[in-house]
Amino acid sequence: MSGFRTTLINCQQCGRRIMVRPSDAERGSIKCSHIGCGAINTLATGSYFDETIVRGLPGFGQLTYLNEPSTTYPLQFGRNVIGTSELATIRVDRFMHNGKCFISRRHCTLTITFDKWAGTLRYQLEDGFADPDSGEKQFSLNGTSLNHIALQKTEIIDVADGGIITLGGADRFQLTHYLIEPVMLNTYKVELAFNPDHTQ
Incomplete structure (x- = not known):
């Protein structure tokens, strides 16, 4: 050996x-x-797999707007605050339904981390976002759902590849994970x- x-x-x-x-x-x-x-x-x-592998990844997955599948939003490693505000990490359009937009300015947070034991990216969803200055949690006005089940205000839940995230009950996005190639993964095995x- x-x-x-x-x-x-x-x-x-x-x-x-x-x-x-x-x-x-x-x-x-x-x-x-x-x-x-x-x-x-x-x-x-x-x-386990060395976490520095994330530095060499070409992407971290994406969200596809299901009402218009040509509209996609690439994700970044770490916190992705999704909303209509310029301050959101993932700024989505103000999709209108009968003259109203149901997506909050900073609606929800999708956090991407690396699971060093499984060698996969982990995607965790929560409603609202934590203010970086005060640390105070602010929730969306119209709620967030995963696969048609509403998230509780304090809930953080894993999202599987292909999971459907609904913002405000009206706008649906499908999550596509970034899958790390086994050949690349094995070079980071410890x-x-x-x-x-x-x-x-």
Whole structure:
């Protein structure tokens, strides 16, 4: 097992520290050397993906206005405040319905983060936005729905690829995730040290 360094783990039976050498790692198990124990510890590797991968991504997904599918809004990493205001991160048009616009100036927030364990982007939706100066939460006037279910004022919910976000009950947007290519993802994979596998 090239590149493996000797490390210490806790025995899953007695809890005392035991040293794992490259030969143990290759074999996939280690016997506790402490007197009165002798438990066989099965070793399992873990891994995660380095978060710097987001710096090289060409995009972070988009919202498509379903009433006019040629209208799309590219998303950015981090907080996307969606609304009609110039201060919104994602400024949408003032779509009119019988002379009224139902989208607030800063209507909702779609936050994009990187899940380092799954190696995927995570999209979380909440109604309104948090004022960056005061930190005070301001909600939309007409509410936000996900897949036709209204969000509670304090709710933060994950949005799956293809999820339908409705602003003000009138304007529907479909979320398209950015999917990271497995080839690229694997270049950012970080192997963790061996640990006793408690599932065996």
